[in-house]
Amino acid sequence: xxxxxxxxxxxxxxxxxxxxxxxxxxxxxxxxxxxxxxxxxxxxxxxxxxxxxxxxxxxxxxxxxxxxxxxxxxxxxxxxxxxxxxxxxxxxxxxxxxxxxxxxxxxxxxxxxxxxxxxxxxxxxxxxxxxxxxxxxxxxxxxxxxxxxxxxxxxxxxxxxxxxxxxxxxxxxxxxxxxxxxxxxxxxxxxxxxxxxxxxxxxxxxxxxxxxxxxxxxxxxxxxxxxx
Amino acid sequence: xxxxxxxxxxxxxxxxxxxxxxxxxxxxxxxxxxxxxxxxxxxxxxxxxxxxxxxxxxxxxxxxxxxxxxxxxxxxxxxxxxxxxxxxxxxxxxxxxxxxxxxxxxxxxxxxxxxxxxxxxxxxxxxxxxxxxxxxxxxxxxxxxxxxxxxxxxxxxxxxxxxxxxxxxxxxxxxxxxxxxxxxxxxxxxxxxxxxxxxxxxxxxxxxxxxxxxxxxxxxxxxxxxxxxxxxxxxxxxxxxxxxxxxxxxxxxxxxxxxxxxxxxxxx
Amino acid sequence: xxxxxxxxxxxxxxxxxxxxxxxxxxxxxxxxxxxxxxxxxxxxxxxxxxxxxxxxxxxxxxxxxxxxxxxxxxxxxxxxxxxxxxxxxxxxxxxxxxxxxxxxxxxxxxxxxxxxxxxxxxxxxxxxxxxxxxxxxxxxxxxxxxxxxxxxxxxxxxxxxxxxxxxxxxxxxxxxxxxxxxxxxxxxxxxxxxxxxxxxxxxxxx
Numbered sequence: 001x002x003x004x005x006x007x008x009x010x011x012x013x014x015x016x017x018x019x020x021x022x023x024x025x026x027x028x029x030x031x032x033x034x035x036x037x038x039x040x041x042x043x044x045x046x047x048x049x050x051x052x053x054x055x056x057x058x059x060x061x062x063x064x065x066x067x068x069x070x071x072x073x074x075x076x077x078x079x080x081x082x083x084x085x086x087x088x089x090x091x092x093x094x095x096x097x098x099x100x101x102x103x104x105x106x107x108x109x110x111x112x113x114x115x116x117x118x119x120x121x122x123x124x125x126x127x128x129x130x131x132x133x134x135x136x137x138x139x140x141x142x143x144x145x146x147x148x149x150x151x152x153x154x155x156x157x158x159x160x161x162x163x164x165x166x167x168x169x170x171x172x173x174x175x176x177x178x179x180x181x182x183x184x185x186x187x188x189x190x191x192x193x194x195x196x197x198x199x200x201x202x203x204x205x206x207x208x209x210x211x212x213x214x215x216x217x218x219x220x221x222x223x224x225x226x227x228x
Numbered sequence: 229x230x231x232x233x234x235x236x237x238x239x240x241x242x243x244x245x246x247x248x249x250x251x252x253x254x255x256x257x258x259x260x261x262x263x264x265x266x267x268x269x270x271x272x273x274x275x276x277x278x279x280x281x282x283x284x285x286x287x288x289x290x291x292x293x294x295x296x297x298x299x300x301x302x303x304x305x306x307x308x309x310x311x312x313x314x315x316x317x318x319x320x321x322x323x324x325x326x327x328x329x330x331x332x333x334x335x336x337x338x339x340x341x342x343x344x345x346x347x348x349x350x351x352x353x354x355x356x357x358x359x360x361x362x363x364x365x366x367x368x369x370x371x372x373x374x375x376x377x378x379x380x381x382x383x384x385x386x387x388x389x390x391x392x393x394x395x396x397x398x399x400x401x402x403x404x405x406x407x408x409x410x411x412x413x414x415x416x417x418x419x420x421x422x423x424x425x426x427x428x429x430x431x432x433x434x435x436x437x438x439x440x441x442x443x444x445x446x447x448x449x450x451x452x453x454x455x456x457x458x459x460x461x462x463x464x465x466x467x468x469x470x471x472x473x474x475x476x477x478x479x480x481x482x483x484x485x486x487x488x489x490x491x492x493x494x495x496x
Numbered sequence: 497x498x499x500x501x502x503x504x505x506x507x508x509x510x511x512x513x514x515x516x517x518x519x520x521x522x523x524x525x526x527x528x529x530x531x532x533x534x535x536x537x538x539x540x541x542x543x544x545x546x547x548x549x550x551x552x553x554x555x556x557x558x559x560x561x562x563x564x565x566x567x568x569x570x571x572x573x574x575x576x577x578x579x580x581x582x583x584x585x586x587x588x589x590x591x592x593x594x595x596x597x598x599x600x601x602x603x604x605x606x607x608x609x610x611x612x613x614x615x616x617x618x619x620x621x622x623x624x625x626x627x628x629x630x631x632x633x634x635x636x637x638x639x640x641x642x643x644x645x646x647x648x649x650x651x652x653x654x655x656x657x658x659x660x661x662x663x664x665x666x667x668x669x670x671x672x673x674x675x676x677x678x679x680x681x682x683x684x685x686x687x688x689x690x691x692x693x694x695x696x697x698x699x700x701x702x
Binding site: 125 | 568
């Protein structure tokens with residue numbers, strides 16, 4: 001049904017999108033909590049920075065990553081020399097680009113969810129002897145869970161469809177960075193590529209639907225099971 | 229009648245409607261309308277930008293006919309023309325897309341002509357110590373890569389520049405050795421950028437692109453017989469009623485236009 | 497022994513409160529807006545006084561001069577809120593046992609079985625908070641506060657969100673807690689009736 005190149009692209013896209021969504025979770029939760037629960041000088045600026053990838057053209061984000069984390073970039077050279085890690089021309093770079101593009105969506109969803117958690121419940125937990133971390137893990141996070149799941153699903157879906165930032169930063173390397181979106185773009189360039197485009201587009205839709213169903217199931221499971 | 233809220237809502241709705249209508253109104257275009265002469269709309273491949281801007285300007289200056297050019301990938305432009313986009317002339321980066329339109333009767337074959345050609349070159353960042361490289365069958369480029377270097381190309385299965393590069397390497401018997409090193413960029417200008425920034429030690433781009441980028445240097449030119457001929461065909465769009473369309477295409481074949489193309493690194 | 501001498505400010509509300517009380521069960525009364533809940537919040541560490549000192553049985557919880565301000569989770573106060581505030585995502589049993597963690601070693605004077613028996617909530621253990629009546633929820637809240645092994649119990653108008661019948665139902669339970677649990681208690685209410693039936697001493701804020 002699919003050529004080996006297409007299969008490779010589909011699997012790589014899944015890997016990249018999953019990595020992007022999961023890696024974004026810790027900073028996403030941290031920033032969502034910070035913006036929801038704390039006031040501090042410069043908060044509006046931080047909020048704006050978080051939303052920047054949403055309003056910038058993806059190619060600009062990709063170019064910024066290339067300039068900074070590319071093999072010749074200031075940070076990129078440092079990372080390669082001292083830690084041997086490189087994002088350039090590597091699937092981790094694709095994941096990073098996708099993660100950045102989807103980050104604002106995740107933070108928004110998580111922030112809204114945390115804001116809607118009744119602070120009075122957090123107060124009650126504190127009176128019962130729970131320190132701030134325990135309150136967060138046992139009260140805030142579980143009650144904000146639907147938002148966390150929604151944010152992750154959004155980040156995953158955005159990563160799946162990401163194209164401009166990824167291809168500008170890490171190009172398209174079969175098996176490494178040639179994602180579903182890149183394959184689709186390539187097919188657009190050639191006359192008669194329509195059949196392939198429909199096939200791949202259907203795959204993308206199917207994956208997104210599965211992600212949506214998975215997130216629904218995760219929310220329902222938590223609501224049903226609870227913890228006893 | 230109605231509350232202040234309702235009145236405000238009506239005012240906003242009226243404004244929105246007015247804005248919508250204004251947006252739908254036919255516009256005269258950004259080009260200078262000389263005595264109300266409608267501009268000639270040209271759809272052209274992105275790699276022609278600098279050269280064609282100058283050529284269009286020259287044409288407008290000598291004939292008084294304003295020309296405005298839209299640049300994009302040939303594939304996108306051809307598809308738009310197939311959807312009846314209001315273009316008068318189409319200039320493609322390869323024969324395939326022009327053929328595709330011609331098969332569908334969307335361009336006027338009588339006006340079709342090749343306006344220029346291009347060469348394929350191997351480039352490297354300007355600071356590279358290597359001088360020139362001989363591109364002959366069996367040549368080995370691997371020493372130039374270093375440990376982790378990549379060869380930057382436009383998408384090798386899709387974009388013309390990438391396809392030509394792959395064809396050239398294949399005919400030289402070098403493709404299998406190079407394939408694992410390839411990094412495919414969105415288009416040939418993006419591949420050029422990778423080399424210019426030193427992200428990739430080698431790249432394959434058009435001669436015209438290398439000419440436009442001071443941060444790269446040409447290591448070798450691919451022999452023309454190693455790849456399909458790189459030509460840029462132009463034609464009048466069949467649905468166009470603009471009187472100057474065919475004339476413009478013909479003018480692109482003139483010596484004056486040829487000088488402009490040559491100066492930008494194209495072949496005439 | 498409750499020692500409170502604080503300056504409270506909350507928005508436009510500001511007052512000085514001084515309470516020195518030996519009685520084990522103290523009622524705090526006064527009209528709405530007098531600051532009764534604010535005093536409880538200050539004892540619990542949910543509201544920081546502008547200045548002053550709060551000590552329970554010699555243990556200093558807050559002293560602005562000596563820069564002492566214990567965080568809420570270390571004050572060992574059991575707070576029963578006016579709106580119960582049970583955790584909706586956990587069962588009644590899980591709510592009750594929430595406060596068991598974090599208590600440093602030693603024997604737990606209040607055990608689950610004893611508290612459940614004291615408050616008559618055994619049949620509710622596997623239920624979810626959302627299905628409970630107002631009175632039931634309050635009893636679970638009391639049990640939860642007790643099970644966190646507090647040094648003092650604070651009741652913030654526990655009856656005011658209940659109708660008359662539920663109130664009458666709950667008062668005997670509160671009396672039981674008062675009699676069988678030998679903890680100091682501060683009981684806030686604006687109704688004279690339950691104050692009279694529950695407290696040993698009354699401090700009026702107006």
